Amino acid sequence: MRDPHHEDHLVGLELQAVELTEQERRAELQGDTAEAARVQHELEGVYADMARTAEHLVADGTHVTVAAQSSAGLVEGAGEVGDQVVG
Numbered sequence: 001m002r003d004p005h006h007e008d009h010l011v012g013l014e015l016q017a018v019e020l021t022e023q024e025r026r027a028e029l030q031g032d033t034a035e036a037a038r039v040q041h042e043l044e045g046v047y048a049d050m051a052r053t054a055e056h057l058v059a060d061g062t063h064v065t066v067a068a069q070s071s072a073g074l075v076e077g078a079g080e081v082g083d084q085v086v087g
Helices: 002-028 033-059
Strands: none
Touching: 002 033
16 A cells, blocks of 8 residues: 655655755865765765665555765666656
8 A cells, every 4th residue: 555655755855865965066166075075974864765765665566766866976767656756
């Protein structure tokens, strides 16, 4: 059975990843390597949470492909959760 909480959580994580990516870019542009590294570490945690959430959705029978982009580039291919584009 589909759990809309997982789908909502995944969308929220994607928004958080976008914001953190922007924070990381700003820190890099300002030459603040310590802040960029801190944000990158936080971003990696968000990506891990996205992967766990996607696994829950797949276990629930929902087709999931997640796109996550960092300053290093695309991490996973773009896709969607159900009918909702998330990447």
